[in-house]
Amino acid sequence: MSKPPEGKNTSGRGARDLRVKVKTAKGRKLSSTLWLERQLNDPYVVRAKRDGFRGRAAYKIMELDDRYGFLKPGARVVDLGCAPGGWCQVAVPRVNSLGENLKKPQGYVLGVDLQEVEPIPGAEIHQLDFLEDGADDQVKAWLGGRADVVMSDMAAAASGHKGTDHLRIIALIEAALAFAYDVLDDGGTFVAKVLAGGAENQMQAELKRNFTKVANVKPPSSRKDSSEKFVIAMGFRGRNREENPDGE
Structure with missing residues (x-):
């Protein structure tokens, strides 16, 4: 059965400090930067890489x-x-x-x-x-x-x-x-x-x-x-x- 991703520091200041922040690159729209940052910080994206899912x-x-x-x-x-x-x-x-x-x-x-x-x-x-x-x-x-x-x-x-x-x-x-x-x-x-x-x-x-x-x-x-x-x-x-x- 699939369970929600687990991990420490899921709330509070510690969690904010662990977030990956993406700098706006030249030629990249703000919406694209925000999407990329969300992907990098999404626990299901991280879990998919770990479990071998695409x-x-x-x-x-x-x-x-x-x-x-x-x-x-x-x-x-x-x-x-x-x-x-x-x-x-x-x-x-x-x-x-x-x-x-x-x-x-x-x-x-x-x-x-x-x-x-x-x-x-x-x-x-x-x-x-x-x-x-x-x-x-x-x-x-x-x-x-x-x-x-x-x-x-x-x-x-x-x-x-x-x-x-x-x-x-x-x-x-x-x-x-x-x-x-x-x-x-x-x-x-x-x-x-x-x-x-x-x-x-x-x-x-x-x-x-x-x-x-x-x-x-x-x-x-x-x-x-x-x-x-x-x-x-x-x-x-x-x-x-x-x-x-x-x-x-």
Whole structure:
């Protein structure tokens, strides 16, 4: 189970003295300097380097799975927007995609991202713009069957306007959800990052119609000043509904 990073001098003057301060360099904007300083002082960033994860986001999916248990041995997982690969790194041992535990079923992890991602043992990684025409069909071909989990950490480039950024990420989630409806097996799980902003209400209602359980969570590793949260939709029932429209 993922636990919050531990350490001494976490409050008071001692903690302030231990903070890394970044000087504003020529050509670097103040916002960039503040971001870099926050990264260097983020305990989850430090912990990710220590634990061998490619980013602090690994702890977000770890904490979500610790709570809801959707990354089970034998599960077939699709990770949309997988760069730099932290979610795949967490999924590989949990679904046993390397087959290292001979007593448990072997899973499968497929990662897709617009950016190039360094190989991850136990995961099949492809570079692809998921919003391109025909991209979902290509991912389905790589998948070669049903999925038990579809995860999306896709995010659009920030515009600096919260409303615009929120609408952009909702569009990405809708694309990921449409794909999930096509590939999820009965009882499957959909996990996606969203930004609080109100436009997700319609999506929430749709999820509740197609999944038995829907929760909105802000894991401990998510920065407190961030508007991000995660939607967890479990128990996909859409396929049964398609095959038995009258509920028979």
